[in-house]
Amino acid sequence: MKNMVRMALLGLLAGPLMLASCKKDGDDNELEGPVPTSTFTFQPNTTEFPVVVTFTATSQNGFIYEWNFGDNSLGTGSPVQHAYTRGGSYEVELLTAGRGGTGISDKQTVTVPDGCSNAVFSKLVDCAGSGTRVWSFANTPGAIVRESASGTVLSTSTTLNNCQLDDQFAFSSNYTLGYTSGGQTFSNGSCGTSAPNGGSFVFRPNPSGNPQIVLKGRGNFVGLTDSVANKTYDILEATDTKLRLRGTNPDGTRTIITLAPFDATAPIKLLLTGGSSRTWKLDNTVDAPIVVGTEANPIEYFAGVKAGELPACQSDDEYTFSMDNVYTYNALAETFSAAAGYVCKAPESGPSPFVFGPASGAGLAQFRLTRTGAFIGATDASPTEQVYRILSIDDQKMTLRAGSGQNGGTVFTIKLVVK
Numbered sequence: 001m002k003n004m005v006r007m008a009l010l011g012l013l014a015g016p017l018m019l020a021s022c023k024k025d026g027d028d029n030e031l032e033g034p035v036p037t038s039t040f041t042f043q044p045n046t047t048e049f050p051v052v053v054t055f056t057a058t059s060q061n062g063f064i065y066e067w068n069f070g071d072n073s074l075g076t077g078s079p080v081q082h083a084y085t086r087g088g089s090y091e092v093e094l095l096t097a098g099r100g101g102t103g104i105s106d107k108q109t110v111t112v113p114d115g116c117s118n119a120v121f122s123k124l125v126d127c128a129g130s131g132t133r134v135w136s137f138a139n140t141p142g143a144i145v146r147e148s149a150s151g152t153v154l155s156t157s158t159t160l161n162n163c164q165l166d167d168q169f170a171f172s173s174n175y176t177l178g179y180t181s182g183g184q185t186f187s188n189g190s191c192g193t194s195a196p197n198g199g200s201f202v203f204r205p206n207p208s209g210n211p212q213i214v215l216k217g218r219g220n221f222v223g224l225t226d227s228v229a230n231k232t233y234d235i236l237e238a239t240d241t242k243l244r245l246r247g248t249n250p251d252g253t254r255t256i257i258t259l260a261p262f263d264a265t266a267p268i269k270l271l272l273t274g275g276s277s278r279t280w281k282l283d284n285t286v287d288a289p290i291v292v293g294t295e296a297n298p299i300e301y302f303a304g305v306k307a308g309e310l311p312a313c314q315s316d317d318e319y320t321f322s323m324d325n326v327y328t329y330n331a332l333a334e335t336f337s338a339a340a341g342y343v344c345k346a347p348e349s350g351p352s353p354f355v356f357g358p359a360s361g362a363g364l365a366q367f368r369l370t371r372t373g374a375f376i377g378a379t380d381a382s383p384t385e386q387v388y389r390i391l392s393i394d395d396q397k398m399t400l401r402a403g404s405g406q407n408g409g410t411v412f413t414i415k416l417v418v419k
Contacts, residue, residue, distance in 0.1 A: 032099050032100065033061060033098060033099035033100035034060075034061045034098075034100045035061070035098075035100045035101045035102075035103055036059050036060060036061040036062035036096040036097065036098040036100060036101070036102065036103040037059055037060045037061065037062075037096070037103050038057075038059045038062065038094050038095060038096035038102075038103035038104055038105035039057070039058045039059055039060075039094070039105055039106075040055055040056060040057050040058055040059070040078075040092075040094045040105060040108070041055075041056050041058055042054065042055045042056070042092065042108065042110055043056075044110065044112065046113060047204065047205075048202050048203060048204045048205075048214075049113075049115035049118075049121065049175065049202065049203045049204075049205075050083040050084055050085045050115070050175050050202070051083070051084050051087075051112045051113065052081050052082070052083045052084075053081065053082055053083075053084065053110055053112070054079055054080075054081050055067060055075075055078070055079060055080050055081070055082065055092070055094075056078055056079040057078035057079075057094060057096060059094070059096040059103065059105075061098045061099075061100060062096035062097055062098040062103065063097070063098055064076075064096070064097035064098070065077055065078045065080075065094060065095070065096055065097075066094070066095045066097070067080060067082070067092065067093070067094055067095075068092065068093040068094075068095075069082045069084075069090060069092055070090030070091045070092050070093075070110065071084060071086070071090055084110075084112040085174045085175055086112075086114070086174075087112050087113050087114025087115065087116070087117070088111075088112060088114070089109050089110070089111045089112075090109070090110045090111075090112065091107045091108075091109060091110075092107065092108050092109075092110050093105055093107050115173065115175075115203060116173060118203070118205050118211070120205070120211045120235055120238045121203050121205075121211070123238040123239055123240060123243075124171050124203070124213075124235070124238050124243065125171045125172055125173040126173075127173055131172060131173040131174075132170055132171070132172040132173070133170070133171055133261060134168050134169070134170045134261065134262040135168070135169045135170075135171065135243050135259040135260065135261060135262060136165065136166070136167055136168050136169070136259060136260065136261075136262040136263075136266065137160055137164050137165055137167065137223065137257070137258070137259060137260075138242070138258045138259060138260040139160065139165055139260075139266070139323070140258070141156070141157065141158050141159075142156050142157060142258065143157050143160055143257065143258045144156070144157040144160070144223070144224070144255065144256070144257055144258075145157070145255070145256040145257075146253055146254070146255050146256075147253065147254050147255075147256065148252075148253060148254075149248075149252045149253065149254065151254075154253065159275065159276060159323075160186075161186050161190075161191060161275070162191075162270050162275045163181070163182065163183070163184040163185065163186050163191035164186045165266065165267075165270055165275070166181075166182030166183075166266065166267045166270065167179070167180070167181055167182060167185070167186075167223075168180040168182070168262050169222050169223070169259070171201070175200050175201055175202065175203070176198075176199070176200050176201075177197075177198055177199060177200065177201050177215065177220065177222075178198045179195075179197035179198045179221075181194040181195065181197075182267060185197075185225065186224075186225075187225045195219065195221075195225055196219055197219055197220055197221060198217070198220065199215065199216050199217025199218075199220045200215075200216045200217060201213050201214060201215050201216060201220075202214040202216065209234075210234040210235055210236060210246075211234075211235040211238075212232055212233060212234055212235065213232070213233045213235060213245070214230070214231055214232050214233075215231040215232075215233075216231075222245060222257070222259075223245065223257040223259065224255060224257065226247075226249060226255065227249070227250055228247035228248065228249065228255075229247070229248040229249070229250065232247065232248075233245040233246065233247045234246040234247070236256065240261070241260060241261065242258065242259070242260060243258070243259040243260075244256060244257070244258050244259075245257050245259070264358070265356065265357060265358055265364070265365035268364045268365040268390055268393060269323070269356055269365065271393045271394065271395065271398075272321050272356075272367075272390065272393065272398070273321045273322055273323045275323065276322065276323055277320060277321070277322045277323070278320065278321055278418065279318050279319065279320040279418070279419040280318070280319045280320075280321070280398060280416040280417065280418060280419065281315070281316070281317065281318055281319070281416060281417055281418075281419050282310060282314065282315055282317065282377055282414070282415070282416055282417075283397065283415040283416055283417040284307065284308055284309075284310045284315040285307055285308070285417070286307050286415060287304065287305075287306055287307050288303060288304025288305070288415075289304060289305070289307075289310060289414070289415045290302075290304055290305075290310075290377055290378055290412060290413070290414050290415070291303055291304040291412070291413050292410065292411070292412050292413075293410070293411065293413075294405065294408055294409070294410065294411060295361070295362070295405030295408075295409075295411055296408075298401075298411060298413045301410065311336050311344060312344075313331075313332075313333065313334035313335065313336050313344035314335075314336035314344075314377075314378075316332050316333075317329070317330070317331055317332065317335070317336075317377075318330040318332070318419060319376050319377075319416070321354070325353055325354055325355070325356060326351055326352075326353060326354070327351065327352045327353070327354045327367075327369060327374065327376075328349075328350070328351045328352075329348070329349055329350060329351075329352070329374065329375070329376075330349050331347035331348055331349045332347065333347065334346065334347055335347050335348040335349075335379065336378075336379070337379050338378060338379045338380035339379060339380070348373070348379070350371070350374070351371070352369045352370060352371035352374035353369075353370045353371065354367045354368060354369050354370060355367060355368045355370060359389045359390070360387075360389075360404060361389065361404060361405060361406075362389065362391065362401070362405075363389030363390055363391055363401065364389075364390045364391070364392070364393065365389075365390050366387055366388060366389040366390065367387075367388055367390075368385070368386055368387050368388075369386040369388070370386070374386060376388060376400065376402065376414060376416075377400070377402070377412065377414040377416075378402075378412055378414070381402035381403070381412040381414070382402040382403040382404075382411075382412065385403055385404055387402070387403060387404050388400045388401070388402050389401045389404075391413070395418070396417060396418050397415070397416070397417050397418070398415075398416045398417075399413065399414070399415050399416075400413070400414045400416065401413050401414075402414060
C-alpha cells in the first residue's frame, strides 16, 4: 500500500514537472537547477477533535508539494491541513518538486490523541460499544427548556409532538452526525416536511468549561431546527442513558434539550398510545377479527367469524393505552366470557399497568399486562403469560398476537381498529 501511495504521488508530479522542465528554445529538455531538498514542519491542534494538523513545507528549490499523510490519504500545497479521525501514530512524507527534479523527505511521526480517551465523547458516541450512539428526545416533561441568558427558566415542555419523539440523531466516533426524521420534522410550531440534516461535527473538550459540539454543514441541527449561535452546543451531561445539550439562540436566550438513547420500539408505542392516550376496539368490519392457533399455524384451532358476527358484548369493548403505561379495559355493559361458556356476563372493566418493550419472537414490539385476569379481545387469550406482541400497527389499525407461541403454545391473533 505504501508503494502504491508513493507511485500515485510521483504520477501527480510527473505532468507539472514535464511542463516546467521544457526549454523554450527546444533543446535537449534536461532539467535545470538543483534537486529540491524536501523537509517540513507540522503543528497539531489538540483543542478539538478530529485533530487537525497543519503541515508546512520548509523545502528548498521546490514549488510543488505532495503529501502522504500516513492514513491512506494524500494532499497538495503548503501549508496544508489534514484532519485525523482516529487516534494513533502516522508516518507522514513530503514529495517536493522543482526545476531540478524531485526530493522525498524523511518520514516524520505524527502522534494524534484519541477522542475516545475523553469520557464525555466516549458516552456521546458509545466508544465502548459500536462507536455510534443514536439519540432521540427524552419522552419526559422538561425535555425542552428555554431560559434567559442568566439561567432563569422561561418555559418548559410537558409533552412533545410525535414527529419530534421519533427523530433520531446518530453521533459516530468518526465525527459524523446522521439524522432520521421518521417522516416529518417539527419546525415553526408544527410537523412539516422532513428537513435535510446530517454532516460532521467537531468535539471540543474545553477543559475550562463545558465540553462542546460544533456542527458542520448547512442546515445541521440537534433536536430543534432553531438556529443555534455558531452551531455550538454545550454538553451539560453525557451518560449511557442521558444527553443534555444547551445552545444559545440568536436573541440571547438559551435552549436546553434532553435526549435519551433511541429505542426502536418508541415509534410503535407512539402509535399504540397516540402520544398520550388512544382507544382501540375489535375490528368487526373484517373477516376473522380473532383467530386461534399456533405460531406455525395461527388458524389451526379457530379460523374466526365473518365480518360483523362478533357478539355485541364483545365488539363494543374499548381498550385504552396511555403513554404512562396504563391499560384500561371498558366493557361497557357486559364482557364476553370464555370461562362462563362463551356468553355475555357482568363487565370485567378495569385498569392494568403494562410493561412495554421489544418483541420476543415475531413482532414489532410487545407489552405484558401485569394485573391478573387482564385481557384484550378474548378472556382466554394468553391467561398466564398476558403477553401481547404487536405484529402490525398504524394510525388506524393494529394486529396483536396474544401469547409467546413458545413450545407450540396457543396464540390468539387479534385485529383492532382505533375508536
